[in-house]
Amino acid sequence: MITPVLLCGGAGTRLWPLSRKSYPKQFVPLVGDETLFQASARRLSGPDYAAPLVLTNADFRFIVTEQLAAAGIDPGAILIEPEGRNTAPAILAAALWLERTDPDALMLVAPSDHVVPEPEAFRAAVAAGVPAARDGRLVTFGITPTHAETGYGYLELAADPGDFSARPLALERFVEKPDAERARAMLEAGNYLWNAGIFLFSARAILDAFRNHAPDLVPPVRRAVEEGRPDLGFLRLAPAPWAEAEDISIDYAVMEHADNLSVVPFSGGWSDLGGWDAVWRQSPRDGRGVATSGPATAIDCDDSLLRSEDERLEVVGIGLKNIIAVAMPDAVLVADAARAQDVKRAVTALKARQAPQATAFPKDHRPWGWFESLVVGDRFQVKRIHVHPGAALSLQSHHHRAEHWIVVEGTAKVTIDDEVKLISENQSVYIPLGARHRLENPGKLPLTLIEVQTGAYLGEDDIIRYEDVYARD
Numbered sequence: 001m002i003t004p005v006l007l008c009g010g011a012g013t014r015l016w017p018l019s020r021k022s023y024p025k026q027f028v029p030l031v032g033d034e035t036l037f038q039a040s041a042r043r044l045s046g047p048d049y050a051a052p053l054v055l056t057n058a059d060f061r062f063i064v065t066e067q068l069a070a071a072g073i074d075p076g077a078i079l080i081e082p083e084g085r086n087t088a089p090a091i092l093a094a095a096l097w098l099e100r101t102d103p104d105a106l107m108l109v110a111p112s113d114h115v116v117p118e119p120e121a122f123r124a125a126v127a128a129g130v131p132a133a134r135d136g137r138l139v140t141f142g143i144t145p146t147h148a149e150t151g152y153g154y155l156e157l158a159a160d161p162g163d164f165s166a167r168p169l170a171l172e173r174f175v176e177k178p179d180a181e182r183a184r185a186m187l188e189a190g191n192y193l194w195n196a197g198i199f200l201f202s203a204r205a206i207l208d209a210f211r212n213h214a215p216d217l218v219p220p221v222r223r224a225v226e227e228g229r230p231d232l233g234f235l236r237l238a239p240a241p242w243a244e245a246e247d248i249s250i251d252y253a254v255m256e257h258a259d260n261l262s263v264v265p266f267s268g269g270w271s272d273l274g275g276w277d278a279v280w281r282q283s284p285r286d287g288r289g290v291a292t293s294g295p296a297t298a299i300d301c302d303d304s305l306l307r308s309e310d311e312r313l314e315v316v317g318i319g320l321k322n323i324i325a326v327a328m329p330d331a332v333l334v335a336d337a338a339r340a341q342d343v344k345r346a347v348t349a350l351k352a353r354q355a356p357q358a359t360a361f362p363k364d365h366r367p368w369g370w371f372e373s374l375v376v377g378d379r380f381q382v383k384r385i386h387v388h389p390g391a392a393l394s395l396q397s398h399h400h401r402a403e404h405w406i407v408v409e410g411t412a413k414v415t416i417d418d419e420v421k422l423i424s425e426n427q428s429v430y431i432p433l434g435a436r437h438r439l440e441n442p443g444k445l446p447l448t449l450i451e452v453q454t455g456a457y458l459g460e461d462d463i464i465r466y467e468d469v470y471a472r473d
């Protein structure tokens with residue numbers, strides 16, 4: 001059996017405004033109906049695969065379980081990273097976890113934000129690499145290049161492969177992202193592959209590689225795993241030793257130094273969706289090269305991407321050429337497609353202005369559901385709150401605000417101090433400032449309510465929790 005190790009802690013700033021720090025691209029349905037994370041988990045499932053091992057951060061832990069459940073996939077271990085330390089510590093933690101039960105377990109490490117339209121072909125490529133991995137090789141997967149791409153690193157093969165059929169080949173070296181001229185030369189040479197950042201090896205082999213090439217990483221990461229604290233269905237890695245681990249990628253820490261590397265070419269479709277230009281290439285397009293999503297209309301446009309992420313917001317393009325236009329309820333991006341990689345500069349500029357749109361998603365996801373702000377004033381705020389069936393908010397109170405709840409869908413079970421009552425559609429309830437209160441959805445259908453907050457301070461940090469089924473601090 002192969003254990004998929006899914007890495008899902010990135011921010012995806014080049015796909016702003018749809019991808020943000022609080023809700024990055026792997027959890028968004030960028031291409032198709034499933035999210036990239038769900039598609040990745042489904043692609044690495046089947047009779048030859050064990051339950052996935054997921055590494056993520058605390059903010060995304062309930063999103064991970066919710067999306068896996070929606071996809072009908074039961075997770076294995078979910079390891080919570082106290083902070084992002086790049087791929088090397090994350091992969092090392094996964095290997096140390098698997099070593100506990102099976103040192104020879106094969107682990108397939110993959111980012112959770114890639115698009116692979118032909119999953120069966122990819123699983124065949126993985127199967128082609130299994131014998132080499134069982135022999136102690138560190139197997140990486142290289143994508144057959146289709147154009148002179150400057151946004152990817154490359155893998156140089158030790159010899160001309162003749163063809164790019166899926167089989168283990170000798171790897172000469174890793175190559176950094178090239179300039180345009182170098183990328184064209186490598187494409188013409190015929191012995192280079194794009195570096196997909198996907199790896200297959202046994203836990204024993206990669207642990208030996210860490211001990212040989214990055215020995216300083218092993219003690220702090222091992223302590224972080226051994227001192228980890230169970231939290232509901234998760235394992236929180238110990239923060240103090242984790243902070244001592246170097247922030248470094250697996251390529252720099254191990255792969256560029258190892259001498260037991262093999263690479264398996266993959267010639268099926270693949271994209272890391274590293275920018276809106278990549279999303280455009282992966283999207284269905286009309287005869288003039290225009291891709292639309294949501295309520296979007298293109299009139300006399302060419303080679304453009306028009307997306308609206310809100311059913312109430314119409315996007316109309318007239319006479320556009322090579323333009324990316326993405327509209328969210330709180331932010332709009334309009335860019336020349338040739339400048340797609342510069343979107344991260346916009347995020348940096350917004351952060352410098354302390355604009356909340358830089359990092360905060362319009363919908364704030366919680367383990368019980370989500371909420372979004374509809375109207376914000378000086379001393380009031382109106383929210384829409386969605387509570388999953390059977391879910392409950394924490395028992396809490398506020399120092400600075402009172403709340404009015406109006407149920408518009410479903411039935412709410414409401415606790416206010418010592419009183420508990422059911423509130424149906426078109427009914428409302430008032431929560432005075434300082435009152436202990438809880439909102440629950442006792443039904444089998446989603447609960448939607450409108451919340452009106454009034455007070456001198458309306459920040460999310462004005463919450464005192466007394467009880468919480470999700471064990472949040």
